[in-house]
Amino acid sequence: MDGYGILIPIILGIWAYISIIAQLTGLWWAEALISGAITGLVVGDINLGLQIGATLTLMSLGMWTYGGATMPDFNTGSIIGTAIGALAGAQANSLEVGLAVAIPTSILMTQLDVLARASTTGFIHAADKHVENGNLKGVTKMHLLGQIPWGLSRGIPVFLAVWLGAAPVQKVIDWMPQWFMGGMSLAGKILPALGFALLLSQMDMKKYWPFLLIGYILFGYLNMPIMGIALAGIAIAIVYTNIKGGAANA
Amino acid sequence: MDGYGILIPIILGIWAYISIIAQLTGLWWAEALISGAITGLVVGDINLGLQIGATLTLMSLGMWTYGGATMPDFNTGSIIGTAIGALAGAQANSLEVGLAVAIPTSILMTQLDVLARASTTGFIHAADKHVENGNLKGVTKMHLLGQIPWGLSRGIPVFLAVWLGAAPVQKVIDWMPQWFMGGMSLAGKILPALGFALLLSQMDMKKYWPFLLIGYILFGYLNMPIMGIALAGIAIAIVYTNIKGGAANA
Amino acid sequence: MDGYGILIPIILGIWAYISIIAQLTGLWWAEALISGAITGLVVGDINLGLQIGATLTLMSLGMWTYGGATMPDFNTGSIIGTAIGALAGAQANSLEVGLAVAIPTSILMTQLDVLARASTTGFIHAADKHVENGNLKGVTKMHLLGQIPWGLSRGIPVFLAVWLGAAPVQKVIDWMPQWFMGGMSLAGKILPALGFALLLSQMDMKKYWPFLLIGYILFGYLNMPIMGIALAGIAIAIVYTNIKGGAANA
Amino acid sequence: MPKENEKNKIDKRILKKSLYRDMFTLQWSWNYERMQALGFLWAILPVLQRIYKKGDKLKEAMKRHLHFYNTNPVMSPLILGASIALEEDKNGDASSSIKVGLMGPLAGIGDTLMAVLYRPIIAVIAASLAMGGSSLGPILIFLSGILWMGLKVPLFWLGYNKSTALIGDVIGDGIVKKATEIASIAGLIVIGGFIPSILSRVKTPLKFVKTVTIKGEAVEKAVELQGILDKLLPHLIPIAIVGLSYWLIKRKLSPVKILLVLLALSFITNILGIL
Amino acid sequence: MPKENEKNKIDKRILKKSLYRDMFTLQWSWNYERMQALGFLWAILPVLQRIYKKGDKLKEAMKRHLHFYNTNPVMSPLILGASIALEEDKNGDASSSIKVGLMGPLAGIGDTLMAVLYRPIIAVIAASLAMGGSSLGPILIFLSGILWMGLKVPLFWLGYNKSTALIGDVIGDGIVKKATEIASIAGLIVIGGFIPSILSRVKTPLKFVKTVTIKGEAVEKAVELQGILDKLLPHLIPIAIVGLSYWLIKRKLSPVKILLVLLALSFITNILGIL
Amino acid sequence: MPKENEKNKIDKRILKKSLYRDMFTLQWSWNYERMQALGFLWAILPVLQRIYKKGDKLKEAMKRHLHFYNTNPVMSPLILGASIALEEDKNGDASSSIKVGLMGPLAGIGDTLMAVLYRPIIAVIAASLAMGGSSLGPILIFLSGILWMGLKVPLFWLGYNKSTALIGDVIGDGIVKKATEIASIAGLIVIGGFIPSILSRVKTPLKFVKTVTIKGEAVEKAVELQGILDKLLPHLIPIAIVGLSYWLIKRKLSPVKILLVLLALSFITNILGIL
Ligand SMILES: OC[C@H]1O[C@H](O)[C@@H](O)[C@@H](O)[C@@H]1O
C-alpha cells in the first residue's frame, strides 16, 4: 500500500486536534499509547499502534510540561508513525519503519509546540481590551478561541503527513542533517529546565531556598527516590511550621 | 533411652516457671541459651543444650515483646527440645531431633502466652475492688499472685512434654497440619506489629507524627542502621526543643 | 656524584626557610610539588623533582594543620629527597632512592615542627611586656622575629642533609629502629586529632553540639562526601536561624 | 463560624459552573505571557458577575483575575475554590494573594505527584500490557487519566469550604499562611530533588586523553570530564542550565526568548560535542 | 533549691522499698488491660501510705496509680522516681502526667536500646562461644542481663532527684516538659526506623507470570509483587499491618481482640499464599 | 545608615596597611599558647594608634587584642575588617566578641573549603600533570595558591563594610549574632563529617582467631576487631582520640602536653600492635 485516501488523514487530523485540547483539559488523551491504539484501529493494524505507542510512552516516563515547558510530542509522533508504518505492512518491518518515523517526528514537533504557545498571546491581549470595555462576551470568545492554534499545530501536520504518505515523509526526515536531529534531540532533554525555572520563579525563593538545597542533597548525594523525597518534604515542612507556629504562640 | 522418670520433668517444669517470672522482672533468664545449658546439665548432655540454645538465641535477634506483643517462646522450646533431643542420644542425631522439636514448640507456645496475658486481667479487676475497700493487703496479694498464670503457662507444658517423652511429643507435632504450622509461623513474624501499635498509641502522635516518618525514611530509604537512627533522633530532638525553648524565651 | 659543594645546600636551605614562611602567610609555597620542582631545577634533574613532588603531594591530600596541628612535612621531605635522589642519578634508580629518603624525612620533621611551634611562645611573652611599657616598636619586633624558629627549623636540616649528602642521610635513616618509624608514621596520622580538638574548643559546643553529631551521621552512616555535608550544613544553618529569628520577631 | 454577611452567599449552581469551566477549559487559552490567566478569569467570571453585577467594580475584579496565573491543572480547582470564597466576602485582595501564594507550590507538588509517582506506575503497566498485545494497555491509561481528573471536584470543595471557614478569622493569616508555608517547603524540597532527577540525562561526553610518561613508558589515559564534574557537584550541568534560565527570568526575559536561548545552546553544544 | 515544705520528705528506707518492688516485681501481674498498672501501684504503695496515711486521700491516690501504665522495665524506675518526688509535694496531678508523658517514649527508647543494640551484640558473641562448645556463652548472657538490670538503681535516683529539683518551679512545665518532648521525638524517630526493620521479614511471595509476545515470540516473564511494592513504598506490608493495629486501638478495640484479628490474618494470608 | 560620629572614620591608607599586615604576616609569630594573637595585634595596631593615640586607652586596646586568636588565614581579614569597624565606633567589647565568635566557625569552614574541596582538586590535576613530566603541574598549584590568597582582599572589605552597616543598630546583636550562629552551625556540621573523614586511616589491625567446633570439625575463623567496632559506631577510634584531646583541653592541659600524650599513645599502640 502506498498511501491513504482523504478520509483517514482527516479522521486522524481531527483526533490530533481533539487529543491535545483534552490534554490541556487535564485528561490524558494525548498519550502516545492511546493515540497509537486509535490510529491502529483506524488504519487497520491495531497491534502496530500498540507497539509504537507503548515504546513512545516508555520514552516519556517522568517527562511533563513542567511550568509550561515544551517536551517531545510523542502523541503526534505516535499517530504519524503508526499510520506510515502500517503502509509498510506487507514487508513486515512495519514496526521499524514506524518508529523510524515516530521518534524524529516527536522531536521536530517541539518547534510547532513553541509556535502554538507563543501565538496564543494574541488572545490574552484582546481579552484585556474586552475587559476594559466591559464586554464579557468578548472575553469568553477570546478564551474559547484560544485553543485553535493549539489544535491546528497538531491537526495540520498529522493530516499532511498521513495524506502525503510514506515516501515524502521519509524524504523530509532523511533531508534533515545529522547535526539538526542531534540538536533537536538534545533540546528535548534540556527544555524541561525552562519549566523548572518558571516554577521556581513562582515561589518565595528568597525565604525558602534552603529547602530547594535540601531536596537536591537528598537526590544528588543520597540517591533517594522521589517518593522518599516527597515524604521527607512533608515531614520537614510540618515540623518547620509547627515550630514557627508554636513559638509564635508561646 | 525412652523417657525420664518423674524428677527431671519436675525440675525442668520448675525452671520454666521461675525463668519466665525472672524474665518479667527484667533479668534475662528466659534466654534459650541459658535454659538450654541448664537443661543440658540436668539431662546430662550440656553440649546439646548449648547447641540448641545458641541456635534458638540467634533466631531471636532483635525480637522482643514490644509493647506487650507475643513472640515465639524460644525459652520453652529450648528446654523441651534439649530434653527430647537428649533421649535420642544414642542415635547421635540428637541435635537434629532436638531442633525439630524445639522450633515448632517455640511457635506453638505463642498460644499459651496469649492465654496467660489475657487471664491475668482477673487480678487487676480484683485489685480495683480492694482499693475501693481500702484493703491494702488484698492489693498486694492480687499483684503477687498475678504471676501464677504466667508461670503455669510455661511450667505445665514443659513438665508434660518432658514426662511424656519423645514419641508422644513427636506425634503431636506431626499431627499438626502444614497450614497450621505455616500460619503459626507467620503469626510469629506479624505479632510484634501489635506491640508497636500499642507503643504508638501511648505517644502524642497528633503532635509528633512527622518524626515517626523521619525515622521511617532513614531506615526505609537510606538504610541507616538503628544505631545511626538513634543518634539522629537525639540530635534532632535536641535541636527541636532548643529552638522551641529558645524562641519561647526570646 | 657523591655530594654537592656548599652553594647548593645554602640555596636549598634558604628556599626551605622562605617557603615555610610563605606558607604561614597563606600562600602555597611549602607544597611538595613546588619545592620538588625548584630543587630539581637547582640540582639539574627537574623531572625527578616533579616525580617526587607529585608523589608526596598526592600523599598529602586532605591533610592540613587543622587548628595548628602538626602534619608530615612533605615540603622538606621533597627538597631533601630530590637532592639526595639526584646524587644517585647515574644508577638510574634516582626516584626510588629519592622517595626512600623523602618519606621518612617528611615524618621525622614532625618533631622539629612541634619544637618550632613551642619555642615561639617566648616572643608572645616578650610582646606582653612591651605592651605593658607602651613600647610599640618592641611589639613589632617580637612579631616579625617570630618567624625565625619557623624558618630555621626547616632551613638547617635541609642545609645539613644536602651538604652531608647521600651516605650519612641514609645511615641516619637506616639507624632508626622499625618501631620508631612505625610510631612516627602512626603519629602523623593521629596528630590532626589535636587540631580538631583545638578547633572544637573554640566553638560554643554546649549550645551547638547536636550539629557536630549531625555532620558525623552524614559522613559515618550515609557516606556523604564533604561537599554534600558542606551544602547540608549551609541549608540547616540557614533554616535554623530563620526559624529562631522569625520566631523571636513574631 | 456563621458568616455575618450572608447576602453574598453564592448558590451552588453558579459554583458548579465555575468549577466545570476550570475543570474542562482552564488551559484552552494557555500562552507564554500569562499562561492560565484567561482560563482562570473565565472560570471565576460567573461568580464575579453575581457579586459585582456590572460597572467599575466588576471591571476591577476582572482585571485582578487576569494577572499571571499558572499551576498544575488538577490543583487549580483548589485555588479557585478558596479564591471564590474570599471574593464572596468581597475580599478581593486576599483572593489575589491566595492565588499567588498557592499556585507555585501546588504546581510543584501536583506535577510531581502526577509525573513521577502516579503516571509512571500506570504507564509502565499499561505499556507492558500493550507490548504483550493487549488493548487493556491504552484503556488502563485512559481510565487512570479520568480518575486523576476526577480529583478536581473534591479539591474544589475543599478549597471553597476551608477558605470560608477562616473568613471570620484574620484573613490571609493563620491557616492560609500555614498552608502556603507547608506547600512551599514541601514543594521546594520535592523540586530540589526533581530537577536533577529529570534532567540527569544531560551529560557531557568530553574526555581528556592524557599521555602519562613514567620511566619511558607512555601510557594513554582517558579521563572523563563528567566524572570530575560529578565529584565537584553531582548533576552540575542540569543545575547550571536551570540556574541560567531562572536568572534570565529574574532579568525579565520572556519565556519565549529564554526558550530560544536554550535551543541555541542545545544546537551549539551538540555541534561542538560538549553536551 | 531548698524545699519549703520538708514535712513530706520520705526517708530513704521507704524509697528503697519502692525501688525494689518496681525492680523485681513490676510485671508480675502484667495483663492486657492495664499492663504494668498494678505493679506500679504496688511499688509506689509504701510512699502513698506514708504521705496520705489512710482514708479517702489514700484511696484516691491509689486509684490514680491504677490507670494504664506500660513502659520498658528498666526505664520504669526513672518514672517511678520522678513520680514519687511529685507525690511528696502532694502534687498528684503532676505525678500522673509525668507517668503518662514518659512511659511511651521511654518504652520505645528502652526497648530499642536493649533489643537492637545491647542484646544482639551480647547474644551473637554468646551464641558463637556456645556453638564452639564453651559454657562461657550462657554465663556471658546471664551476666549481661544482671548488668542491664543494674541500671534500674541509678535511673531511679536520677528520676527522683531531678524531679525534686524542679518542684520549686512551675511543676509539669519547664524541664519535665522539655524532657518529655525530647524523649517523644527521639523515641518516635527510633520507632519509625525500628518498625520496618523488625518486621522486614513480612513479605509477599506473589508472582505474576506474564506472557509477552513480541513478533511472534512468546516469552514468559515473572514479575515479583514484592519488588513493585518496594518501589511504591519500602516495607509497605509491615507498615500497613501496624497501621491497621493502631487504627483498631484508636477504635477502642481491646488488645486481645486485635491479637485475634492478626492471628486470623496470618492464617488466611498464609493459606492463600499472599504472605 | 550615616554614622553619627564621623570623626573616628579611618582613612583608607591605614585600613589597607592593616589588611596587608594581616594578609602577609598573620602567622609569623604563631605559637601554641595564643596562636595568631600577636599577628592580629600587629595587623590592627595602625588602627588602634589612629583611634586611641597613646596612653592607657591604647594600652588597654592592645591588651584586648593580644588574647588567644586562631582562625583560617584566608578568613582572618573578614574578622579583622569587622573588628576594625567596631573599634572605629569605640566599641571595643563588640570588637572582641566578634573575634571570639567568628574565629572558631570560620576556621572550620575555611580549612574545609581549602583542604578538602579546593586544594585536592588542584593537587590531583597538578600531580598528574607533573607525573606526565609537565612543569605546568607546580605552576598550576602555585597560581592556585595566589588565587586563594587573593580572596583575602574582598573578604576584608566585606567584613569592614557589613559591620559598619550595623553600627547604628544594637551592636553585637542582630546580624552579627545571626552570622555567628550560621557560621557555628555550618562549621560544626562540616567538622562533624570532617573528623572521621580525615582520621579514617586510624584503624586497629587486631584480629581474633576463634576455633569453632561443630560436630567434631574444628574450623578457624578470624574476626576483625575493626569490623565489630564499625558496627558499634563507625570511626569509633578517631572519635575517641579527638574526644580525649578535647577533654584534655577542657582540663586546661596545654597543647604541647596533649601533643606529647598523643605521641606517647602513637608509640605505645604501635608497638603493642593495637593501632
Ligand atoms: O508546571 C505547572 C503547569 O505549567 C503549565 O501550566 C502546564 O505545563 C501544566 O501542565 C503544568 O502542570
Ligand SMILES: OC[C@H]1O[C@H](O)[C@@H](O)[C@@H](O)[C@@H]1O
Ligand atoms: O514495650 C514496652 C514494654 O511492653 C511490655 O510491658 C513488655 O513487653 C515489656 O517487655 C516491654 O518493654
Ligand SMILES: OC[C@H]1O[C@H](O)[C@@H](O)[C@@H](O)[C@@H]1O
Ligand atoms: O585551623 C585553623 C588554623 O589553625 C592554625 O592557625 C593553622 O594551622 C592554620 O593553618 C589553620 O587554618
